[in-house]
Amino acid sequence: EIQLQESGPGLVKPSQSLSLTCSVTGYTITSGYDWSWIRKFPGNKMEWMGYISYSGSTNYNPSLKSRISITRDTSKNQFFLQLNSVTTEDTATYYCARWEYSSYISYFDYWGQGVMVTVSS
Amino acid sequence: DIQMTQSPSLLSASVGDRVTLSCKASQNIYKYLNWYQQKLGEAPKLLIYYTNSLQTGIPSRFSGSGSGTDYTLTISSLQPEDVATYFCQQYNSWPTFGAGTKLELK
Numbered sequence: 001e002i003q004l005q006e007s008g009p010g011l012v013k014p015s016q017s018l019s020l021t022c023s024v025t026g027y028t029i030t031s032g033y034d035w036s037w038i039r040k041f042p043g044n045k046m047e048w049m050g051y052i053s054y055s056g057s058t059n060y061n062p063s064l065k066s067r068i069s070i071t072r073d074t075s076k077n078q079f080f081l082q083l084n085s086v087t088t089e090d091t092a093t094y095y096c097a098r099w100e101y102s103s104y105i106s107y108f109d110y111w112g113q114g115v116m117v118t119v120s121s
Numbered sequence: 122d123i124q125m126t127q128s129p130s131l132l133s134a135s136v137g138d139r140v141t142l143s144c145k146a147s148q149n150i151y152k153y154l155n156w157y158q159q160k161l162g163e164a165p166k167l168l169i170y171y172t173n174s175l176q177t178g179i180p181s182r183f184s185g186s187g188s189g190t191d192y193t194l195t196i197s198s199l200q201p202e203d204v205a206t207y208f209c210q211q212y213n214s215w216p217t218f219g220a221g222t223k224l225e226l227k
Contacts, residue, residue, distance in 0.1 A: 043220070044220050046218035047217075061215060063122075095164065095165075101212075104152075105171055106216075107155045107210075111166075
């Protein structure tokens with residue numbers, strides 16, 4: 001069974017960087033698919049942040065492009081989110097998810113449980 | 122980016138009711154629309170993809186329809202386990218989500 005699990009600090013200070021890890025079991029992230037980060041703000045609005053593909057290429061939400069980096073460690077079957085210069089507006093629950101994308105079909109089919117991150121001094 | 126508007130934001134219904142949730146896009150999304158269910162404390166679960174295709178393992182009481190800018194998720198007979206928040210998501214351009222409809226039992 002494919003499982004994704006987020007981990008990382010639950011509290012980050014303003015202006016610092018937010019760093020999260022997504023550990024994947026049951027599927028090798030270099031075998032296929034794109035591996036995304038998605039966040040849900042208080043009030044339920046969700047935002048796709050970006051992905052790293054099975055080949056290692058990345059694509060980011062234009063609204064975050066200057067602050068975001070998604071990388072991976074294939075030896076550990078993990079991928080990572082770094083978001084720089086955070087503000088209180090970045091307080092959210094962060095999810096990692098597998099993104100199926102082919103022809104006219106595209107969806108997030110496996111998700112982690114999410115990790116809540118609060119930005120506060 | 123494409124804005125997704127869901128209505129209502131809160132819906133109360135009784136067990137056995139036929140329930141309809143709406144999702145409207147700010148521009149034509151050519152049926153590139155998915156629906157997810159999220160129960161409290163759980164990860165979102167894919168219910169419907171490409172407007173009306175039922176994900177494997179999802180009960181047939183769930184169905185989707187729509188075209189252009191207007192889309193609908195229907196639950197034909199509401200069950201207690203359907204209490205959740207439902208999100209729509211488009212993928213005509215980079216993915217964007219609606220703010221959700223919270224479904225509760227009356």
